[in-house]
Amino acid sequence: MGGLSFDWVGVLSGDPLKWLELGVLTTLYVTLAGSLLATLIAVLLLGLRISQERIVQWPAVAVIEIFRNTPLLVQILFWYFAGFGLLPAGWRAWINDDHSWAMLPGGVGLLTPEFLAATWGLGIFSGVFIAEEIRAGLMAVSPGQREAALSQGFGHWRCLAYILLPQALANSWQPVIGQYLNLMKLSSLATAIGLAEITYQVRQIESYNSHALEAFAVGTLLYLAIGTAMGQVLLRCGPRRGTMVRGGKRHGP
């Protein structure tokens, strides 16, 4: 056993406990906000990427390549230190003001440069990946599906909406869930810009009372719990793959 001894109380009581609670809330909020933004960006990029107009395809490709092939940490640092500075001075002052209405339950500020930069950075980065996963799912739909739809008189967008995308989503739902989970895990990088999420709080506990082992163990378990719960929820929201597999289990009357 040597000098290995644990003091869980030192992490799970008093100030450290309060910090952890705040950390969990912050991680949850930034994950939720980032996921919503990522979804929006994914829809937009996918729309441009699969449009029939070349002119709108290439900006989408450029955005996708830039954000897919550079490190997220660099992107977050960029948005925080450079991107924020590019906003009009009035906006910056407004964001830095106190906003009681923008205080989420639990005391996490929504309108802070840290929260905004982290949400924005995570949203774009993940949105790009989600768009590409769904596009891959689209490529996997048999060309006959599109032909059947066209032969019935569907146009490009309606064919996508009613016939191709539902199948693409079913094809790609597992990897898409993976991207949302990644977003949650990657929110730990926002510690680098001082967002007070789980990793940030764990390090604060470590420097406060040197309970590194306990603090990191608790932090890890928190990520694990959030990730597991999130995966289950997303799996349940998703399209049912079973209907597309021959002989699989079905729902319905």
Add this chain to the structure above:
Amino acid sequence: MIEFRDVHKFYDKLHVIRGIDLSIARGEVVVICGPSGSGKSTLIRLVNQLEPLSRGDILVDGQSVASSRGRALRRLRSQIGFVFQQFNLYPHLTVEQNITLALRKVLGVVPEDATVRAVELLDRVGLADKRFAYPAQLSGGQQQRVAIARTLAMRPKILLFDEPTSALDPEMIGEVLAVMRELATSGITMVVVTHEMGFARELADRIVFIDQGVILENDKPVDFFLSPQHPRARQFLRQLLSPLHTAND
């Protein structure tokens, strides 16, 4: 009803349809046959612009296919039923939804009426009990009958079939042919690419034999089967009737 005027189709440099002129009258049942790769699928896919024409034009009910775009093209397509070799049912939808989707989203039929039409048609193809099944739960023959019902629901002026029985196990061919036989006698205009010479002999008004993108025979079934003019047509028929003795003909 359908008029091909000097129709050509190139896939890049490959000249697949090489100057086809053909008139099909309202209510006619025309069977198109020919060796593999002769351009049969391409020819009927040109009619509803699943493939764009390279040269010439096709008139459907007087409307030029070559110059139809956007809304006009979608309208034209909705009036031409197409039945695929691979069925191409929508796997994420039930049988009923497969039939009602385009009715509602393309033709704007209200859901209740669409459902009524679906139920009627499923009854007609003998699958009333499969209304809530998914395509993956059906046999090939059943899937093809649903695909036909889906096509009929649009009340098309013309039906195009591309080897509708070629992907089926032999014991399922009959059930699909039975549905097609009923259609052929109902007075709708049909163009059928098939190797089912029984169907052709019994139900076709005309048989068109094409090879390498040109029409070699365009006859009544009796003439085609009893006295084909062109040597390639004679060879094709011999192969079809006794596939084992073809190698050294």
